[in-house]
Amino acid sequence: MRRFLFFLRDRQQRQGVTDDPSADSGIRGLTQWVSELALSGNYLWGEALDLRGSYVGKEMTSKKQTTGDSVVGCFLIQAENVDQAGAIAQDCPAVMSGAMDIEVRPVIEVAYD
């Protein structure tokens, strides 16, 4: 099993949880997906992220307000291989509906023999 970080990007850059009922069912879909991944032993950890934050660099600190690509969630998943990790991301209901994209990144693990 290898570990992968999933970055969920909201296509419409919606603000986190709103009173919009469709957003609520979106979260429910994600909860369902996450609980299924837990049952299949693939889910390790996950958090939802607030869109408001800041960029910090050597010469600048800027407040970030939902510009550009907005990561709204981050998951740590374990999968057999990179193909399976991709297939798991494809099953995500938010991806199936087109509301979100997922960036799948393998965690680099250094093996010490």
Add this chain to the structure above:
Amino acid sequence: MTDAAASVSNEVNRLYKSHFGKMVSSLLYFSKNIDLETAEDIVQDAFASALTKWPEDGIPSNPAGWIFTVCRNKALNRIKQDERVRGLFKDEILEAAEPQFSESPIDDQQLKLLFSCAHPDLSPKVQVVITLKYVVNLKVESIAKILGMSLDGVDKMLLRARQKIRDEKILLAEPDLAFLKYRLPIVHKIIYLIFNEGYKSSWGKQIIREELCEDALLMNKALIESSIGNKETAALHSMMLFNVSRFKARFDATGALLDLEEQDRSLWNQDLIRYASSFMFQSQGQMVSSYHYEASIAYLHCTAKDFKSTDWHSISRLYAQLLQNNPNPFVEMNYAIALYYADQKNRALNILHGLQQKPFLSQYYLLNAALGKISFLEGDLDSARVYFKMTLRQTDSTVEKDYILKFLARMEEER
């Protein structure tokens, strides 16, 4: 429907349920010029022919052989029709003999298909979908219903899977021993997930659910009998049987959901509990898997005289072990619930409240239902009401909603 038509329809459905995937894979073996979609269409067509022909001609003595002969003829016609492959067709050696289709619930060919479906590049969900399609032989409508998905969703998954099946010749691979050993854990997981879909109480009493649990048990039993299975297979079997022994007690006569505490334990099937115990005994060895822990937890529930005298201390320790194997917040929730009944209320509540802060868990029906019940038991009726009301928005299941409404009504009475 006339009696003859009804008996034909029953026989065709029975054959579909036991042979669909095997026919598709036999057809793929038959000619390399047939792709998966075409093979599936041909097999569907052949079953439809049986429905029209058999009421007049009578059911043939070898029904599976009859259907496969029709499949083979339809396949030959398709190949001949296709101008582009006519040249190829001449060179191809077509196996003329029809394959022997056995009548046993799960035969070797289906076991092979099961291992083919356990392809590590596919997601567990897709593995489950194609196992239901080609090994359990369910139609797309049933798969959608069982998984709570739209037809379109299942079709999209099958489309993705077919691409992979075609590219990697998944239904055609002849598995060797090393391959079987490597894939066995994936096969276990598929069976476990299918069983869980059948066991979910959120759907209420449905025959299709019981059948799904039976299908999971049949596949697992075939693994045990095939000598491919190992101690983990036995542990999984015992876990499933312990749970099945409580099947009938989970709903009352009106179909209302009953939790563990409310169930009439005299309805638990003692024969199945003894049978499950024999597999638990068989599963003992050096290897201790998650299935072993889950089977042990189920054993402790099944053998407890009543809810109160359940060995919650041991159960909480088993959940702690399970959590080490499979560290995730959903197992942690069950661990906390066990701690609560094992008189470690503060630790339990700390964990549950911690989980409630997490965005996905806070939307999880079972967590809020558990917090509601515990608040109720602790006499904190205001909090209980808040949690219960939250759960009503978090499930579409009528039985789950009714279960919560029953609690809310009880609280009103006790006011």
